[in-house]
Each structure stands twice: as structure tokens, then as C-alpha cells.
Amino acid sequence: MAFTINDLNDLLALLEQHPEWRARLRQILLTEELLRLPQAVDRLTEAINQLIEEVRQLRAWQQEMIQWQRETTEWQKRVNEQLEQLIAWQREMIQWQRETTEWQKRVNEQLEQLIAWQEDMKQWREGVDRDLSFLKGSDRENYYRSRAVAIFGTLVRKGRDPTREIIERLHDALEAGQISQTEFHAIAETDVLWTGEFEGHLVVLVVEVSFTVGTQDLARAMERAKILRRLGYTAVPVIAGVEIPDEIEQQARNLSVIVLRNGSVDRSFAKEVLRQAVGTAREV
Numbered sequence: 371m372a373f374t375i376n377d378l379n380d381l382l383a384l385l386e387q388h389p390e391w392r393a394r395l396r397q398i399l400l401t402e403e404l405l406r407l408p409q410a411v412d413r414l415t416e417a418i419n420q421l422i423e424e425v426r427q428l429r430a431w432q433q434e435m436i437q438w439q440r441e442t443t444e445w446q447k448r449v450n451e452q453l454e455q456l457i458a459w460q461r462e463m464i465q466w467q468r469e470t471t472e473w474q475k476r477v478n479e480q481l482e483q484l485i486a487w488q489e490d491m492k493q494w495r496e497g498v499d500r501d502l503s504f505l506k507g508s509d510r511e512n513y514y515r516s517r518a519v520a521i522f523g524t525l526v527r528k529g530r531d532p533t534r535e536i537i538e539r540l541h542d543a544l545e546a547g548q549i550s551q552t553e554f555h556a557i558a559e560t561d562v563l564w565t566g567e568f569e570g571h572l573v574v575l576v577v578e579v580s581f582t583v584g585t586q587d588l589a590r591a592m593e594r595a596k597i598l599r600r601l602g603y604t605a606v607p608v609i610a611g612v613e614i615p616d617e618i619e620q621q622a623r624n625l626s627v628i629v630l631r632n633g634s635v636d637r638s639f640a641k642e643v644l645r646q647a648v649g650t651a652r653e654v
Contacts, residue, residue: 510579511561513633514610518564521633522575525640526566532574533563536598543601553597560594562610568641571648573604575628583611583618591627604651606644 385392514521515531522529540557543549562577576598578591591607598605609622610630622629626647628640 510581510611514562514577514579514630517633518562521630521635522564522566524635524637525575525628525644526564526568526573529564529566531563532565536563536574536603539601548601549597556590556594557597560590568644568648571604571651573606573644573647574598575608576605577608577610577630579610581611582613583609583615585618585621587611588618588622588625588627592625604647606647 385395518531519529537558540549540554544551544554560576561579562575564575564577565572567573576591576595578587580587587609591609595605595607606628608628608630612632614629614631619629623639626643628635628643
């Protein structure tokens with residue numbers, strides 16, 4: 371049976387019934403470029419979709435950049451505020467440093483004044499101490515001079531003050547060259563000189579008096595007794611005072627120096643020293 375087509379409608383109906391005809395018909399009617407158009411459209415669609423995704427990502431990045439810019443602006447604002455605070459704090463510190471330097475300068479000036487005042491007070495105290503020591507010493511000297519008979523009477527008999535005759539003897543010795551001017555004045559400045567008999571022998575007590583007895587008192591008593599012994603006297607060194615440190619007293623005993631504390635004396639030790647001095651004088 372021959373295949374005939376009466377009109378366009380019949381053709382369309384047949385194409386509807388036979389889809390494979392449509393593909394064949396397209397191959398005949400359409401060019402190669404038109405046939406590849408659907409694939410190109412698919413690729414274009416894919417490219418567009420990819421572009422849309424990239425634009426979406428770019429917009430998202432843009433939003434992130436906008437947010438970052440906002441945050442950066444806010445951070446910069448906070449940094450600027452903190453920087454202003456730091457600058458203000460720096461100004462305060464500079465002002466504080468200036469005030470502190472000025473305060474330190476005033477304190478140093480006051481400190482120097484206090485040091486000067488302290489030095490003045492120290493010198494004043496030293497002067498007062500010297501005056502007080504002198505007054506105490508003078509009081510003790512007067513005490514032993516006024517009570518010499520009673521105090522030294524426990525050590526020697528027929529006691530008296532030999533100062534006048536000893537001074538005369540010193541003049542003769544000075545003129546004879548037996549003593550120096552310094553030694554003359556040393557004996558003349560002795561606090562108390564007292565002479566009397568011990569076991570029938572004339573002795574001279576060379577007494578150095580201080581309120582608080584020290585090594586200088588001990589040394590002076592020994593040195594002055596030594597000078598008088600060179601002139602033929604049986605001289606015995608004595609230290610006397612109110613406060614006598616134990617080490618000074620022990621040193622005096624080791625050196626055969628009699629110790630008087632407030633007028634009291636260890637008579638046993640004192641007689642031993644006197645007996646030793648008399649024995650040495652008799653041997654000479």
C-alpha cells in the first residue's frame with residue numbers, strides 16, 4: 371500500500387504516532403548547528419548556573435567583607451578611644467612625674483635640714499654629755515676629796531693631802547731634767563693625791579676619779595703613779611667611780627690597781643697591792 375499524505379495535519383498526526391520519525395525529520399530539515407543547539411544550550415545553562423553560583427559566592431564574600439569592614443571600623447573606633455585614653459594617661463603620668471619630682475626635691479631639702487638638725491643635736495648632745503660627764507666627774511672628785519680621811523683611812527694611817535709638797539718636788543724634778551713638762555702637768559692634773567703610812571712605810575695613792583670609769587682612767591692612774599715612783603715615791607694607782615664595768619675592774623686587778631666603787635674597796639685585795647708596792651720600794 372502506497373504511503374500518502376493529504377495535508378499537514380495528517381503529517382503532524384503521523385509524527386505524533388511515530389517519534390522516531392521526528393528525529394529523522396529533524397536530521398533532514400535542520401542544519402548540523404541547529405542539531406547541536408540543545409547541547410550548546412545545556413552547556414550554556416550549566417555555565418550560567420556556575421556563574422550564578424559564583425555570583426552568589428561573590429555576594430556572600432561581599433557581605434562578609436562589608437561585615438568585616440564594619441567590625442574593623444568598630445575595632446578602629448575602640449582602638450582610637452583606647453589610644454586617646456592612653457594619651458590622656460600619659461599626660462597624667464607626665465604631670466604626676468613632675469609633681470613627684472618636685473615633691474622629692476622638697477623631701478630631699480627637708481631631709482637635708484633634718485640631717486643638719488640631727489648633726490646639731492648630736493653635737494649638742496655630745497656637749498651636754500661632756501658637760502654632764504665633767505659635772506659627774508667633778509662631783510665624784512669633790513666626794514673623794516671631802517671624804518678622803520674616811521675613805522682612804524681604811525687603807526693607810528695618818529693620811530693627809532700631799533699635793534703641795536709633791537708639786538714642789540715636781541718643780542725641782544723639772545728643773546733637774548728628771549721629768550718633762552707633760553709629765554709635770556699630768557701629776558698636777560691628778561684628781562686626788564693622798565699619802566699615809568702602810569705597815570710603817572709612807573705611800574702615795576694616785577687616784578683617778580670618774581662617774582663611769584674607763585680604760586683611760588686606768589691608764590692615767592698607772593702612768594702617773596709610775597712618774598712618781600721615778601721620783602722616789604711609793605706610789606700606788608687607784609681608780610674610783612660609781613659605774614665600773616666588770617672588765618675594767620678585772621683588768622685593774624690584773625694590773626695591781628686598787629678599785630674604789632662609791633667609796634667602798636676590797637680591803638683584802640687593796641692591802642695585797644699596798645704590801646707589794648712597799649716590798650718593791652724596800653728592795654730598791
